[in-house]
Amino acid sequence: MTASFMILALLTVAGMAAAMGLRNAVHCVLALTVGFAGVAALYLQLGAQFVGLTQIMVYVGAVAILAVFAIMMTHSPEPVKQPAFSSQWFVGGIVAASVFAVLAWAIHSNAAFTQGLPPQPEVTVHQIGDALMHHFVLQLEIMGLLLTAALIGAVVIAMGHEEEMK
Amino acid sequence: MTHLAQLAQELDQIFVLAAHWLLSYLPAALQPLCSAILSVAAIIIVFATLFALTTWLERKGLGRMQNRYGPNRVGPFGMLQPIADGVKSLTKEDIVPITADHAVHFLAPVLLVTASFMDYAVLPIGRNMVLVNLNAGVLFFFAIGSMMELAVFMAGWSSRSKYTLLGAMRAIAQMISYEVPLVLASIVVIMQAGSLSTVSIVNMQATYSGIWPHWFVFTPWGFAGFVLFMVAATAESNRSPFDLPEGESEIIAGYYTEYSGFKFALFFLGEYIGMFATSGMAITLFLGGWSAPFSFLTWVPSYVWFFAKLLAIISVFIWIRGTLPRLRMDQLMNLAWEFMLPMTLLNLLTAGIWHFMPAGSSRWLVCSTMVVVPCILLSRGLKHRKKFQVRTYHYSE
Numbered sequence: 107m108t109a110s111f112m113i114l115a116l117l118t119v120a121g122m123a124a125a126m127g128l129r130n131a132v133h134c135v136l137a138l139t140v141g142f143a144g145v146a147a148l149y150l151q152l153g154a155q156f157v158g159l160t161q162i163m164v165y166v167g168a169v170a171i172l173a174v175f176a177i178m179m180t181h182s183p184e185p186v187k188q189p190a191f192s193s194q195w196f197v198g199g200i201v202a203a204s205v206f207a208v209l210a211w212a213i214h215s216n217a218a219f220t221q222g223l224p225p226q227p228e229v230t231v232h233q234i235g236d237a238l239m240h241h242f243v244l245q246l247e248i249m250g251l252l253l254t255a256a257l258i259g260a261v262v263i264a265m266g267h268e269e270e271m272k
Numbered sequence: 273m274t275h276l277a278q279l280a281q282e283l284d285q286i287f288v289l290a291a292h293w294l295l296s297y298l299p300a301a302l303q304p305l306c307s308a309i310l311s312v313a314a315i316i317i318v319f320a321t322l323f324a325l326t327t328w329l330e331r332k333g334l335g336r337m338q339n340r341y342g343p344n345r346v347g348p349f350g351m352l353q354p355i356a357d358g359v360k361s362l363t364k365e366d367i368v369p370i371t372a373d374h375a376v377h378f379l380a381p382v383l384l385v386t387a388s389f390m391d392y393a394v395l396p397i398g399r400n401m402v403l404v405n406l407n408a409g410v411l412f413f414f415a416i417g418s419m420m421e422l423a424v425f426m427a428g429w430s431s432r433s434k435y436t437l438l439g440a441m442r443a444i445a446q447m448i449s450y451e452v453p454l455v456l457a458s459i460v461v462i463m464q465a466g467s468l469s470t471v472s473i474v475n476m477q478a479t480y481s482g483i484w485p486h487w488f489v490f491t492p493w494g495f496a497g498f499v500l501f502m503v504a505a506t507a508e509s510n511r512s513p514f515d516l517p518e519g520e521s522e523i524i525a526g527y528y529t530e531y532s533g534f535k536f537a538l539f540f541l542g543e544y545i546g547m548f549a550t551s552g553m554a555i556t557l558f559l560g561g562w563s564a565p566f567s568f569l570t571w572v573p574s575y576v577w578f579f580a581k582l583l584a585i586i587s588v589f590i591w592i593r594g595t596l597p598r599l600r601m602d603q604l605m606n607l608a609w610e611f612m613l614p615m616t617l618l619n620l621l622t623a624g625i626w627h628f629m630p631a632g633s634s635r636w637l638v639c640s641t642m643v644v645v646p647c648i649l650l651s652r653g654l655k656h657r658k659k660f661q662v663r664t665y666h667y668s669e
Contacts, residue, residue, distance in 0.1 A: 132429060136376065139422060155408040159415040167418025171444060174425055231408045231468050 110151060118144030131177045139170040156231050280571040287314070287575070288400050311403050315392045322582075323544045324354035330590045337594035361537035369431060369530050376430035381528075381535045384423035384542035390416045391549035394470050398562045398575035402471055409470040410462060413553055414455055417508070420546060421447050424517075424527050427539070431530035439526025442601065443517030446507055449608040450514075454504035454550075456616035460497045460623040461488050461557045470553075474561030483567045487560040492639040493623040496647070498558040500616055502585075505554060507608070509547035511589055513596035514604060551585040552578075610654055618646055 121140030128134045142165040149158030238246050282289070291310055295303050328343065328351060335342025343350030368377055394409035396402040406412050421444050428440020465473045477487050488494035507514040510526075518526035528539040555561060559581050562574035599607070622642045629635040 130373075133373075133376070136422075136426070155406060156411065159408055159411045162415040163411070163418050166422060167415065168448075171421055171425065171448070174422075174429075175444075178429065231411070232466070 111148070114144050114147045114151060117141075118148065132174060135170060135173045135177060138173075139166055142166055142170065153228075156234050277571070280573075284399055284573045284575075286573070287398070308403075315403065316389060319389070319392065319545055319548060320541070322548060322579075323541055324358070326544060326548075326586055327354050327357065327540075329586070330593070333587070333590040334594050337591075358537070361534050364533035366533040366535060369433065371432040372530065373430040373432070376426050377530075378535075380423050380427035380430060381531065381538035381542065383426065384420060385538050385545070387416055387419040387423060388542045388546040388549060391546070392552070395549065395552045395556060396471050396474050396561050397552070397578045398573070401562075401575060405469060405471045408468045410458060410468045410473075410553075410557075413470075413549075414451075414458075417546075417550075418451065420542075423542075427531070428527035431527075433530050435523045435525075435529045436527050439517050439523050439529065442523075443510060443527055446510070446514065446517060446604060446608075449605060450504045450507035450612070453500055453608060453612035453616045454508055456613070456620065457497045457501040457504060458553070458557050460493050460619055463620070463623050464488065464494075464627065470556050470561075474556055474563065477560040478563035480567035485560055485563055485565060485567070487558065487563070489558040489560075491626065492636065492643050493619050493626055494558055496615065496619045496622070496643045498554065500612060500619065501554050501558065504608075504612065505547075505550040506589070506592070507604070508550055509543060511547065512593040513599050515598055516601060516604060519598055547589065548582060548586070551582055551589075554585065555581045606654070611650060614650060615647060619643065 118141050121137050121142075121144055124137035125134045125141060128137055143162065146158045146161035146165070149161060291307065294310065295307055298306055331353070332342040332350070343353040346352040346356045368374060391413055393403045394406055394412050424443045424447070425440050428436040428443070431437075461473060462468055465476050467473060467476075477485065479486050484490070489498045510517050516522070518528070523529070528536060531539060555578065562578045564570045564572060564574075564577055622639050625642065626635060626639045629638065
């Protein structure tokens with residue numbers, strides 16, 4: 107466990123915790139972005155450049171902006187006057203603790219944990235591209251089709267709205 | 273002769289050698305850290321100086337185009353104006369609106385400047401002169417670039433002013449729209465080079481046939497890609513004619529209206545640094561990075577070529593700013609989605625065909641036609657639909 111890992115993990119956890127705890131919705135999204143960036147930095151630290159940079163591009167560059175816009179356009183910027191903790195925080199705590207316990211047990215009982223990690227593979231972007239274009243090309247195409255359908259759907263909804271306005 | 277060649281080579285590597293020499297005095301454990309700090313400091317100093325030079329050059333150039341002198345009071349030809357401006361912005365009162373969201377208001381310029389400087393990490397500004405050679409360098413560049421939108425939003429939202437909010441909305445809408453053609457225009461180079469590493473992209477272009485270099489801009493798809501990339505880059509850096517987010521006559525200074533003193537200067541800095549970085553990426557991808565334009569000029573140090581190209585692009589930016597009027601919001605969006613996007617997609621196809629056709633003049637003919645004809649048809653078609661007419665102003669008659 108290196109120092110950089112500790113810093114990044116703290117940053118990620120702090121960001122995610124702030125995203126749940128802060129009162130102002132826009133602050134929450136900004137804190138969430140810090141969390142996303144922390145996760146991306148963890149990927150980079152593990153040597154997964156493509157995944158890490160894509161995480162920044164998609165989550166920090168697109169998802170955060172989208173969320174911020176959605177909040178700004180639908181929600182008043184005033185903080186909501188509700189207590190930060192839900193009345194059922196105890197139940198939530200139990201669920202969270204049990205999920206954590208299951209994950210920790212699964213990782214702990216894994217062979218890789220006891221026998222030590224296998225040597226880190228050198229995965230270049232080139233190999234990822236090759237895999238996507240040869241082995242996983244069908245999956246990639248299906249994803250593309252799905253996203254295109256979503257895009258067309260969004261355009262259709264937006265167009266209908268425009269006609270109503272006229 | 274060999275002596276001269278060796279001298280040229282040493283001059284080319286002078287900064288790398290100097291860094292090695294400095295580091296050799298340090299214990300081995302500290303060397304990686306100090307090497308990184310040294311390179312980062314060099315990048316910050318060099319590009320901040322270039323920023324100061326550019327503000328002076330821009331004001332002089334615009335002044336020349338508008339029949340006035342430009343700055344001419346501080347130093348010879350007003351050259352010390354940037355220093356005076358710096359001192360002024362440092363000594364000015366830092367006003368934060370009472371209603372502003374103080375933490376976010378403070379963090380926005382910090383994030384903007386940090387993100388724009390981070391772009392330089394993957395730009396090869398000379399032979400062996402790159403901070404990190406990531407094998408996903410181009411992806412890193414665009415990922416960091418997308419962080420700037422968040423800084424713009426933070427500035428606009430936290431100021432609690434209608435001008436800043438409108439400016440931020442315009443800026444983000446524009447940056448998101450033009451990021452698509454920006455990335456798609458650069459993909460042609462990645463397809464051809466087969467690599468996302470900026471260093472290997474430049475190395476591929478730094479070879480010569482006869483005296484001519486193998487820059488990607490000297491191919492039909494490369495030329496189209498370069499033009500599209502530069503148009504998108506102009507919009508990305510909010511420069512005229514795409515300066516709607518900060519159009520002075522419309523929304524004061526856009527998203528940074530409520531900033532004063534040094535924070536305003538930081539926004540200014542961030543914007544210019546971002547512009548240099550995008551221009552540097554255009555040089556890396558299309559104009560051969562640090563490589564010389566002719567094979568007999570390779571003795572000139574590589575970093576000289578990089579900065580010469582950068583200054584040339586900056587001059588074009590200034591020239592365009594002094595020449596073109598600002599677009600309207602709908603024109604801006606139409607240009608991005610109706611012209612730029614189809615052209616970049618078509619350019620991808622052209623690059624693919626170029627790759628699979630045998631080298632020769634037939635390849636040139638087919639690919640040039642594929643770029644030029646749709647460009648003319650598309651622009652004519654869009655123009656036809658818009659029904660442009662000569663505008664006559666009521667009072668000018």
